[in-house]
Amino acid sequence: MNTYTKPHSGAPRSRGKFSKFGSKKPAQRFTHGRKPFRGGGRGYKKDFIDERMFINKATTKVKDVYKAKHTFADFGLEPHLLKNIITKGYITPSPIQDQTIPLGLKGKDVIGIANTGTGKTAAFLLPLIQKILLNKKEKVLVLAPTRELAQQIDVEFRAFTTGMKLFSVACVGGAPIGKQIRELDLGVHVVIGTPGRVKDLITRGKIKPAIFGSVVLDEADRMLDMGFIDDIRTILAQMPKNRQSFFFSATFGTAIAKLCGEFLNEPITISVRTSDTAESVHQDVVRIGGDRAKKIEILHELLCRPECAKVLIFRETKRSVDELGHELNKRGFKAMALHGDMRNRERERAVKALATGSVQVVIATDVAARGIDIPDISHVINYDIPSTYDTYIHRIGRTGRGDRTGNALTFI
Numbered sequence: 001m002n003t004y005t006k007p008h009s010g011a012p013r014s015r016g017k018f019s020k021f022g023s024k025k026p027a028q029r030f031t032h033g034r035k036p037f038r039g040g041g042r043g044y045k046k047d048f049i050d051e052r053m054f055i056n057k058a059t060t061k062v063k064d065v066y067k068a069k070h071t072f073a074d075f076g077l078e079p080h081l082l083k084n085i086i087t088k089g090y091i092t093p094s095p096i097q098d099q100t101i102p103l104g105l106k107g108k109d110v111i112g113i114a115n116t117g118t119g120k121t122a123a124f125l126l127p128l129i130q131k132i133l134l135n136k137k138e139k140v141l142v143l144a145p146t147r148e149l150a151q152q153i154d155v156e157f158r159a160f161t162t163g164m165k166l167f168s169v170a171c172v173g174g175a176p177i178g179k180q181i182r183e184l185d186l187g188v189h190v191v192i193g194t195p196g197r198v199k200d201l202i203t204r205g206k207i208k209p210a211i212f213g214s215v216v217l218d219e220a221d222r223m224l225d226m227g228f229i230d231d232i233r234t235i236l237a238q239m240p241k242n243r244q245s246f247f248f249s250a251t252f253g254t255a256i257a258k259l260c261g262e263f264l265n266e267p268i269t270i271s272v273r274t275s276d277t278a279e280s281v282h283q284d285v286v287r288i289g290g291d292r293a294k295k296i297e298i299l300h301e302l303l304c305r306p307e308c309a310k311v312l313i314f315r316e317t318k319r320s321v322d323e324l325g326h327e328l329n330k331r332g333f334k335a336m337a338l339h340g341d342m343r344n345r346e347r348e349r350a351v352k353a354l355a356t357g358s359v360q361v362v363i364a365t366d367v368a369a370r371g372i373d374i375p376d377i378s379h380v381i382n383y384d385i386p387s388t389y390d391t392y393i394h395r396i397g398r399t400g401r402g403d404r405t406g407n408a409l410t411f412i
């Protein structure tokens with residue numbers, strides 16, 4: 001039975017005032033929000049998160065305009081690299097780039113504390129590409145928590161090195177190892193991989209840690225969360241002591257500090273993290289109330305809103321992702337799933353479909369959505385409460401990227 005009209009005509013729809021969320025006065029919202037929130041109630045182990053943490057007005061970008069000390073031309077990069085940066089559409093270095101690139105070019109170790117979407121990828125790639133251009137024997141190893149992020153870094157590397165005859169390979173789990181081995185055998189300048197697969201390739205003798213003069217840990221906190229600490233330690237321990245290292249992390253807890261203490265050499269810390277939550281994201285909650293069956297109806301209504309043009313919905317489990325995907329398809333929404341049981345190619349297809357607007361909605365698990373870089377996601381919807389506040393920050397970091405303001409709604 002489907003009593004819904006097909007919502008995807010493209011014509012703007014106004015459903016009038018939506019009473020379940022977005023109450024005007026913040027003070028009113030907090031009246032019963034004092035109690036810590038243990039989301040879910042389905043047996044997942046979750047942090048206590050005060051629901052007020054899910055509410056925040058996006059600050060206007062004007063307030064925190066950063067005055068870059070450098071232009072890209074000031075860094076003294078090779079002309080070909082500078083040309084590729086400009087072709088990519090970068091005009092002014094972002095704060096993390098402005099501060100990290102000069103240090104990177106001097107060969108310093110850098111700890112970058114940066115929220116998602118701050119431009120950290122170019123902050124480490126540009127000085128490292130320059131290093132390779134000056135010494136073609138230089139090899140760089142980049143470790144990232146997920147295949148998506150690793151592949152995205154690979155795509156960025158290829159864009160910055162167009163026409164330079166520099167080579168990279170993404171060594172990620174879930175993709176055929178044979179192809180990765182063939183590319184490694186052909187010789188590459190940069191290996192970008194997830195810790196598990198990289199360790200596997202080291203064990204097979206296909207990656208030799210001793211030849212890398214530079215290493216990057218991207219989203220180090222996430223890699224630790226995902227249990228990669230032993231793999232990372234094993235890999236770093238086999239690398240040359242005098243290497244250059246860049247560790248990037250959205251948070252800087254004791255585990256990361258310990259790792260930095262052990263493996264970095266007089267690092268300089270650059271922090272561009274200005275607050276706990278992404279400031280460019282307008283965050284609010286959607287109260288479901290006692291009737292859980294209404295949840296899907298509320299989502300349906302939300303998705304009918306014209307401003308909900310490109311929506312990333314998070315769910316806890318692969319199965320629940322699939323279920324919601326089917327349900328939304330049944331209701332006439334263009335929606336695709338994104339989770340770890342899908343093949344790489346299917347996952348890439350889902351990301352591309354959302355990026356190009358051929359679907360309105362992607363429903364994802366946290367691991368699969370890690371590192372997704374789609375510049376204009378209008379809304380992140382936490383259909384299931386995130387298990388930790390850190391996960392929440394990573395989820396909402398998928399919207400409000402670059403110069404845009406985004407929206408995050410958490411169903412509670």
Ligand code: AMP
Pocket residue numbers: 089090091092093094097116117118119120121122373375401402
């Ligand atoms: P990242 O934090 O590295 O994932 O970058 C977030 C997004 O910002 C990506 O789409 C980048 O291509 C883009 N970006 C990074 N640096 C700049 C810049 N200096 N100018 C314009 N866009 C940028």
